Amino acid sequence: MNRLNLYSQILKNMGGRYFLFRASYEMQRKSGLLRFRYPVNYTLQKFFSLEEWKEKALPFFFDSSKEVSFSSVHINNLASDFHRVVKGECCFFSSAWYDLGTDCDWVTNPDTNYKYDVSKHWTEVEDIVQEAGDIKYVWEKSRFSYLYTVIRYDHSTGEDHSQFVFDQIQDWIDKNPLNCGPNYKCSQEISLRVLNWIFALYYYKSSPLLTESCFQKIINSIYWQIKHVYGNINFSRIAVRNNHAITETLTLYIVGLLFPWFPDAKLWKSKGKKGALAKTCV
Template sequence: MDANVYIAEAQAIGHGSVRLFASHRFDVGPAPQWNRCPLTGVLAPARAAHSISITDRALVGDIKYVWELNRHLHWVALAQAWSLSGDARHLHALEVQLRSWLDQCPYGIGPNWTSSLEYALRLLNWSAVWQLIGGLASPLFVGAEGQALRQRWLDSINLHVRAISKHFSRHSSANNHLVGELAGIFVAAQTWPMWTSFEALAKQARLELEREVLLQVAPDGVLREQAFEYATFTFDFFLAVERAAAAAGEPMSQAYLARMQSMCEFTAAITTVKGAVPQVGDADGAEAFRLDPRPGRDCFAAMQQKGAALFGCEAWLPREQFRRDDVAWLDFSADGARSVKGRDGLAQRKLDFPDGGYFLFGRDLGGSNEILGLVDAGPLGYLGIAAHGHADALQVWLSVGGLPVLIDPGTYSYWADKEWRDYFRGTSAHNTVRIGGVDQSLSGGRFMWTRKARIENRSVQRGLGGSFRLVAEHDGYLRLAGRFRHQRRVRFEPLERSLLVEDVVRGRSPELVELFWHFAPGWSAVLDGNQVLLSRPGQALTLRVEADVPGRLELLQAQTNPPLAWCSSAYNEKEPCQTLRWSANAAQVDLKTLMTWPGDVDRAGRCGEDR
């Protein structure tokens, strides 16, 4: 651990520069205007929270940025810098921000009291700060003014806990929000045990968390929200609770720990040798807490590193350059969680995740010549609204030599213009078939699907040498007048170095049928007849499309009306990507997409002949 990293970050915060999300910094001042959106500059009104529309950009700006600042992840860096250096300037900077927040954000007033999950996230970060600065005996609370500040903070903590307990996310919204809210209450009760009422709230939160981990995480480790990055966010809630329970001498159950371990196993399985992970479902850069202040955080690598420490599985450790300092600030001395299943992570790497609906294929997994692919043949999302799922049924993702080639373009933004939200979560942004110009599932809003495509008739076969067959179809287009069905057959032949995807579309009357393939930035794509030549330094692949009806094959990039051929690697960031689209008006069509590569990728990154 390099103390200078923490001190430099604390100095920047003290001067008013705060990092939000992965790497963007905003000048918010030493004592920020906490109700002002850092992105748009809009100052939300200081009125009752229940009267504020968080979707009104003219009123609140981009609420994600308001909330991100007010989660106070950056306060942890101030506390860390003080604990490492003893420099009172860092403690003073924390005091200035704490006082200003308590002044500007009284209970129930303003945009920072519009979400129970946000209360919980503040509590998690306040807990870390409280412990780092010395708790009740902290120098921050010396003297009459310090004691008054401590009491104001404790009063706010009490109000946060009580507000959450009255406004849990229930029913169709009982997803990661509910887990976070329960985690906030449980951790708060362990950190500030001065209220007798907290004991009962914590006991109930623990019971619910034991239930929710089994409901929200499938037995194979897939988060049922069908959003891979959200799994890392939710894992940190489960981890915060597990660490607090272990420290109190009352560990969480073996069933709870087993689901956490399964989450790590799934994430390890979908991570390429170079650390890439498919961007399936929503992703918003959210962190439950931030213990490493360096920018460019890899949430999947951080999760694997914490999982490796918790369960004693070194096989999960990410490559050295992706490792973070998070685990240095967490006490993993209690070993009750380790070896829950007695498995050695990647040594027994799984490929089939039938509960979550993801199936992997490849060769030389973990090696320099790695081919790793994924087929999405699972449900749209969790509960009735499936809030964070995308209309991506039967999409295929592929990496070669650890680098993505066929990609899921990601999320971009929740609160940008609706057409961008609809595009990134829609079918045309995924490597699958769209019919009639509409998504497989029917959207009811930015975080709601009112009619969900269902996967049917799924079968998977595996052969010697890593060969792979999958057949599945979905019913998403039965709602169209033509009553369409889309069946996809995926065949991977490692010895032949080929991936064949066959799409069978059957309907009663003609509609626009489109097939999309999205290529990762960094690859050069050249359309030559009915094939695309893909290349990047040291690598070359060919993708060919054949159809039994005449159609149009085109290579697109950065269209805006409507949006098409874009990708997003981080929240609120987007860039062009080349996208191949085949289209035709037809009632029935058989499509074949064949991808081949001429040889392995050797350790120097060159594409060569078989050796």
């Protein structure tokens, strides 16, 4: 009876569309059907070459690092933050610093030291585990927002730490198998990560350290992560219904726009634009 009352309240408060979608989604997740839509490995494809991208890259916020203009920052504070970042520290939620080390595994909560199973398919990873603590502590570094500290430092000093940036991205790819572990649990987190990677790629586009193999590795990961976002977009649109859907639809549009060489680019761009407009135009 309690469960029936709960379902009745959910139906009353959230509506029939939400109730039916969420019920179907949970049935697919628990039965394993949802898992089959998200592969755990892929074969490296050459969608386009590094040279082709450099020659035909569509306009971004800037064309090269020389055109970037950041607001003035105190160089001493920036330098201090930069040195902490390259030593393996990361500022969480714009407030607390955690030392994750230079060989971060990307799946350990630094607040509880709970380590998630990175071999477990994302559909089997639980959001709420008491001993794990808040999963956002795992997601925070995997957003790659800390790369902006490195970029701002390089812009202010004229130095080039692109190797550190590329190594960080490739390390994440190596240690987070496709669609496995906590870092594939949330499509908004995936979207933010991809957007930050794209910013870094554009900023360091002219770096001699951006090799063909490095570029292909990152681009392939971006492609498959965005396929994940597209495949799960209705969860955010129907079941979550907040800024997640805006972030994800805009990311679909941006990736589809900037990388027209991807076979799904037109679909992502169209779906993303339609979804973003639906969420922002009232």
